[in-house]
Amino acid sequence: MKNKIIISNPNDMHVHFRDNEMLKLVVPETDKIYENCIVMPNTVPPITNREMAKDYKLRINKYIKNNLNPLMTLYLNENTDENDMIRAFKDKIIFAVKLYPQGATTNSDKGVKNLKNIFPLLRKMEINKIPLLIHGEDTDEKIDIFDREKSFIDKYLTKIVNKFPKLKVTLEHITTSEAVQYVKETTNLGASITPHHLASNRNDMLVSGIRPHLYCLPILKRRKHQEELIKVATSGNEKFFLGTDSAPHEIKHKENICGCAGVFNTINSIEIITQIFDEANSLSQLENFVSKNSASFYKIPFSKKKLELIRIDKPISFQDELIEGDLKIKIYKPNFEVNWKVSRRF
Numbered sequence: 001m002k003n004k005i006i007i008s009n010p011n012d013m014h015v016h017f018r019d020n021e022m023l024k025l026v027v028p029e030t031d032k033i034y035e036n037c038i039v040m041p042n043t044v045p046p047i048t049n050r051e052m053a054k055d056y057k058l059r060i061n062k063y064i065k066n067n068l069n070p071l072m073t074l075y076l077n078e079n080t081d082e083n084d085m086i087r088a089f090k091d092k093i094i095f096a097v098k099l100y101p102q103g104a105t106t107n108s109d110k111g112v113k114n115l116k117n118i119f120p121l122l123r124k125m126e127i128n129k130i131p132l133l134i135h136g137e138d139t140d141e142k143i144d145i146f147d148r149e150k151s152f153i154d155k156y157l158t159k160i161v162n163k164f165p166k167l168k169v170t171l172e173h174i175t176t177s178e179a180v181q182y183v184k185e186t187t188n189l190g191a192s193i194t195p196h197h198l199a200s201n202r203n204d205m206l207v208s209g210i211r212p213h214l215y216c217l218p219i220l221k222r223r224k225h226q227e228e229l230i231k232v233a234t235s236g237n238e239k240f241f242l243g244t245d246s247a248p249h250e251i252k253h254k255e256n257i258c259g260c261a262g263v264f265n266t267i268n269s270i271e272i273i274t275q276i277f278d279e280a281n282s283l284s285q286l287e288n289f290v291s292k293n294s295a296s297f298y299k300i301p302f303s304k305k306k307l308e309l310i311r312i313d314k315p316i317s318f319q320d321e322l323i324e325g326d327l328k329i330k331i332y333k334p335n336f337e338v339n340w341k342v343s344r345r346f
């Protein structure tokens with residue numbers, strides 16, 4: 001039995017930092033653990049152009065003490081200026097572009113309503129090698145919330161990958177066995193997986209009471225889908241990598257008659273994942289999932305810095321909340337014990 005594991009510093013390929021006071025609270029938590037992170041642009045207002053991305057990065061940088069490298073994204077919409085987008089990418093201000101179908105999730109009301117309208121932009125992205133990150137859910141109100149990911153793949157993602165075969169696409173925070181299968185068989189398509197979709201399923205959210213802090217989008221699915229995610233994450237398959245989708249909302253907006261979607265999971269994210277990999281007898285694949293696969297997929301350098309985790313006898317006691325002034329955020333915890341702890345970074 002392994003009691004210690006050393007991996008190269010992990011990457012979080014999908015994180016929400018929000019803006020203003022929230023930055024102070026959440027950026028340092030990512031900075032404590034991660035090397036690179038892809039920062040989501042669904043702030044209020046959304047990050048829709050080069051100038052906004054540049055300023056947002058400066059605001060984030062104020063709270064970075066270690067080596068965190070925030071990789072910025074642009075919020076795609078039907079009015080995105082293609083020259084501004086290309087310039088932002090060439091100047092290395094943005095790393096990728098994010099597609100939110102309109103209405104799919106938090107602050108997505110300015111997202112894309114008609115996919116066809118952005119085809120010319122996708123063509124430019126393909127030519128200029130700008131990665132496309134997709135929130136893959138069909139927002140048609142007739143589609144059941146548990147079927148939205150599958151429906152998006154069938155109706156839209158297939159069109160995108162067939163029309164733009166050279167475009168590098170990431171299907172973000174995948175939740176279903178159908179997504180796993182589709183990503184496996186499709187060229188130039190990768191996928192991020194969150195800690196909470198690996199660790200929890202819809203029963204955790206809905207049995208014996210409703211738990212608003214587990215409500216996220218795409219919504220937690222059945223156990224059989226969770227098992228498929230664990231299987232592929234622990235398999236070492238290079239197309240699948242960690243993106244926490246850590247999405248802080250104030251507690252009052254989660255414990256609400258109409259609560260927001262999002263799970264703040266940065267704290268203990270690596271420990272939780274290590275526990276899952278340990279239980280799957282796959283500790284040898286941990287580094288691939290959290291550090292190497294994303295670096296290979298996005299062609300960014302592997303970190304030379306290391307993170308050491310040790311097995312502990314007494315399970316970790318999860319911190320409950322993150323608090324700063326009036327801001328209070330609930331910290332995600334799974335319904336199992338975690339016997340791993342980050343011991344050092346070097």
Ligand code: DOR
Nearest residue numbers: 105106216217247261262
């Ligand atoms: O649960 C989620 N929360 N899913 C998303 O796609 C967005 C995120 C947020 O920004 O709160």
Ligand code: ZN
Nearest residue numbers: 016040245247
């Ligand atoms: Zn997200």
